[in-house]
Amino acid sequence: MHSCITAFLFILATLSSALEVSSSPRPSNSLLALQSSTSPASICIERFTTYFYASYNYVFFNDPAEPEYNFTIVTSHVKFYPATLAKWLEEREFDVLTKSRATADWLCGWHIEKPVVVDGRRHGTVGWKRNPAFLNTSSLHAGDASSLKAAPRQVIPPYTSIRPRHLTLERVEAILRDNTPYADIYYFRCMMLGMACGMIAGTLVWYALMGFAEMRRRDKKLKAARKSDDIELDQIKVHDLSGAGMERMDANRDDGLELRIEIVKPTSDPPSGSSVADPPPVYTLDGAGRLPVRARDMV
Numbered sequence: 001m002h003s004c005i006t007a008f009l010f011i012l013a014t015l016s017s018a019l020e021v022s023s024s025p026r027p028s029n030s031l032l033a034l035q036s037s038t039s040p041a042s043i044c045i046e047r048f049t050t051y052f053y054a055s056y057n058y059v060f061f062n063d064p065a066e067p068e069y070n071f072t073i074v075t076s077h078v079k080f081y082p083a084t085l086a087k088w089l090e091e092r093e094f095d096v097l098t099k100s101r102a103t104a105d106w107l108c109g110w111h112i113e114k115p116v117v118v119d120g121r122r123h124g125t126v127g128w129k130r131n132p133a134f135l136n137t138s139s140l141h142a143g144d145a146s147s148l149k150a151a152p153r154q155v156i157p158p159y160t161s162i163r164p165r166h167l168t169l170e171r172v173e174a175i176l177r178d179n180t181p182y183a184d185i186y187y188f189r190c191m192m193l194g195m196a197c198g199m200i201a202g203t204l205v206w207y208a209l210m211g212f213a214e215m216r217r218r219d220k221k222l223k224a225a226r227k228s229d230d231i232e233l234d235q236i237k238v239h240d241l242s243g244a245g246m247e248r249m250d251a252n253r254d255d256g257l258e259l260r261i262e263i264v265k266p267t268s269d270p271p272s273g274s275s276v277a278d279p280p281p282v283y284t285l286d287g288a289g290r291l292p293v294r295a296r297d298m299v
Contacts, residue, residue, distance in 0.1 A: 042108065045058055045127075051079055055076065056075060056078060057076075057082045058073065059089065060097040060099070061089050065168070068134045070130075071168075072128070073126055073127070073176065075181070080184050081123075088175045089172075110127040110128070113126045123181065126173055
């Protein structure tokens with residue numbers, strides 16, 4: 001019983017530690033490498049596979065008001081939160097790109113902003129990069145297709161910012177701040193509670209089986225002891241009172257000698273002057289018609 005209580009407390013301690021970790025998940029190593037958008041370097045995002053093998057998930061989208069940039073939200077809440085963010089981005093008039101349409105080029109070249117943290121819980125991180133499709137747009141004139149002159153390549157104006165507008169990033173970060181990943185948190189806690197309950201149930205079943213085995217062992221031992229006692233009692237034989245001995249006592253006169261026990265009382269003679277007391281009654285076997293012998297007759 002003491003070991004069962006100790007195991008239960010150990011499971012609860014492990015569960016509480018896991019829940020604390022789930023409330024403030026850490027980003028992956030690739031996201032920790034870059035936290036400042038001013039750095040010229042960029043990162044690549046691993047393609048999402050499954051819930052149990054992915055450390056984070058992402059949402060790709062564009063802003064129609066700023067088509068020269070692509071945006072993404074990277075979050076460690078991988079189950080339900082990305083779909084919720086995609087719905088809210090569509091509500092705020094962003095164009096969400098499905099993962100099936102995202103090519104390998106979409107996974108690399110991202111600059112990461114500061115993570116959005118609310119109440120000590122990391123909701124996600126906003127990333128951005130230049131849209132190569134927008135930058136490589138050709139300005140060829142469709143009127144003269146046979147012209148050998150190539151149109152000049154589009155030049156980015158010098159006043160164009162090297163990063164998206166602050167207002168656009170603020171809108172995306174507001175979506176992250178206003179939406180708490182409760183579904184993923186509860187889902188993770190339910191999984192941990194299910195694992196803990198499974199371990200507790202397994203422990204209880206194991207103790208129940210051990211108790212059942214111990215009861216069977218004691219029952220077999222008790223039956224063996226009772227069987228040995230029965231063997232010793234069988235050696236002591238008790239005569240049957242309804243057997244031949246009782247039949248002989250109840251036999252008729254024709255079958256043999258009948259044994260009769262009679263009590264003969266003395267005659268009621270008047271007391272004599274002798275100081276000798278009267279003898280006790282005489283018991284005879286046949287005693288019919290015999291008179292008792294008095295003590296004075298024997299003198």
